[in-house]
Amino acid sequence: MIALRVDDWRAWAPGIEDADAWARWAGAPHVPAETNEQPDCAFVPPMQRRRLSRLARIVMHAAWPLCGEDEQLPFVYASRHGETTHTFAMLDDIGRGVPLSPTRFGLSVHNAIAGQWSILREQRGESVAIAGEADTFEHAIVEAATLLDDDVPAVIVVMAEERPPAAYDGWIDDVPCSYAVALRLSRIGAEGAGPCWRLSLGKADTTPLPMSSDYPHALRFVRALHDGAPFAPAWKARQWTWRPLP
Numbered sequence: 401m402i403a404l405r406v407d408d409w410r411a412w413a414p415g416i417e418d419a420d421a422w423a424r425w426a427g428a429p430h431v432p433a434e435t436n437e438q439p440d441c442a443f444v445p446p447m448q449r450r451r452l453s454r455l456a457r458i459v460m461h462a463a464w465p466l467c468g469e470d471e472q473l474p475f476v477y478a479s480r481h482g483e484t485t486h487t488f489a490m491l492d493d494i495g496r497g498v499p500l501s502p503t504r505f506g507l508s509v510h511n512a513i514a515g516q517w518s519i520l521r522e523q524r525g526e527s528v529a530i531a532g533e534a535d536t537f538e539h540a541i542v543e544a545a546t547l548l549d550d551d552v553p554a555v556i557v558v559m560a561e562e563r564p565p566a567a568y569d570g571w572i573d574d575v576p577c578s579y580a581v582a583l584r585l586s587r588i589g590a591e592g593a594g595p596c597w598r599l600s601l602g603k604a605d606t607t608p609l610p611m612s613s614d615y616p617h618a619l620r621f622v623r624a625l626h627d628g629a630p631f632a633p634a635w636k637a638r639q640w641t642w643r644p645l646p
Contacts (some may be wrong), residue, residue, distance in 0.1 A: 402545045404585045406592045407554060408544040410462045411508040411622050413437060413579040416532070417461075426626035428523070429615060431576040434563045440449050448520055450641040451503075454578070455483055455562040456513045462582035463558045467521065473584075474547045475527040476557045477561035481572055482531060483507070484564035513560075525552075535579060535635040537581075541599055544585050554586040559618040574616060581618040594624065604639040 414424050414432045417439075439461030440455045452460065453506065459477065467473050486508035490500055511529035518527050526547065532539045537559045544555040560580035564572045588596050615623075619634045621642065624631055630643040 401444045401598060401600045402541065403588050403596065403598045404541070404545060404548070405588050405594045405596045406625065407586050407592050408466050409581070409583045409586040409622070409625065410465060411579065411646050412458050412462045413577055413619075415620055419610075422622060423626060426462060426623045429619075429623060431614065434577050436444070442569055444520060450556070452508065452516065453483060453507060453574070455479075455485070455560060456507075456516055458562070458578060458580045459513050459558050459560045459582075460517070460537045461561070462580040463517070463556055464521075465525075466584040467580055471499075471554075472523060472525045473554055474525050474544075474548070474555045475514060475517055475523060475528045476540050476543050476555060477511070477517070478531070478543075478559045479513075479529075480531055480533065480536045481561055481564060481575065482510045483512070483562070484568060484572070485562055486566045486568060495497060506573050516543070533635055535617060535633065535640060537621070538599065538601075540632070540638045544583075546589050548585065552575070553590065556582065557643070558582045559616075559621055576614065576616075578596075578617065579619060581622055595628075597624075598643045598645055600643075602639045602641065604634045604637050 403514060411422055414435045414437050416422055416432055424598045439457045441457045441460050443448055486504055493500055510531055514527040527546040528543055540557050540559055544557045559582055561575045563575055563580045620631055628644050632641045
């Protein structure tokens with residue numbers, strides 16, 4: 401069992417960017433229509449900003465305000481599928497006999513966004529990039545809890561996905577839209593304020609289980625942050641349970 405406090409959070413999806421928009425979404429959840437929209441990330445210098453992929457911009461937009469300019473905090477970046485747009489473009493180049501771009505390759509690896517965060521924020525602490533299954537979000541929370549056990553004041557966690565190219569239809573079915581959910585997490589009892597949640601893991605009744613919702617687990621957590629209701633996402637033999645603490 402893990403108990404954590406959510407000091408602050410931010411999220412992004414097409415057409416849903418600020419706190420008021422997310423509050424409306426939580427009251428009437430829906431899958432937003434996918435567009436080419438992306439955050440402008442004006443806080444990043446232009447020369448560095450031009451190297452950010454759409455997924456990287458989404459991550460930076462969500463996570464940037466959660467870390468103070470003078471803070472050094474561990475960073476956990478979680479994405480099940482990563483840079484599918486970059487990967488597909490490179491596969492297309494290979495199929496057409498076009499030389500691969502070293503820059504595109506370098507920015508397509510799974511830890512590239514975590515590395516860009518460290519460089520842009522001048523973060524010298526630990527950064528982690530993880531990829532799991534449909535419950536990658538919960539695994540990111542477990543990773544954050546282990547970092548908090550090392551007595552750091554807080555951990556930044558970002559779960560992010562970009563809607564993959566149409567060629568992946570039928571293969572990737574757990575990314576209904578591009579999104580990012582960024583959390584600033586700390587230990588319960590540490591200085592500060594915010595809602596506290598408990599995460600536990602049990603064995604699901606049936607194995608394997610299909611996706612337990614049309615919404616990714618991270619977006620279900622955003623809804624729970626608004627209504628305070630417990631929820632229990634399942635994946636295969638794993639049954640996760642989120643419960644608010646008084």
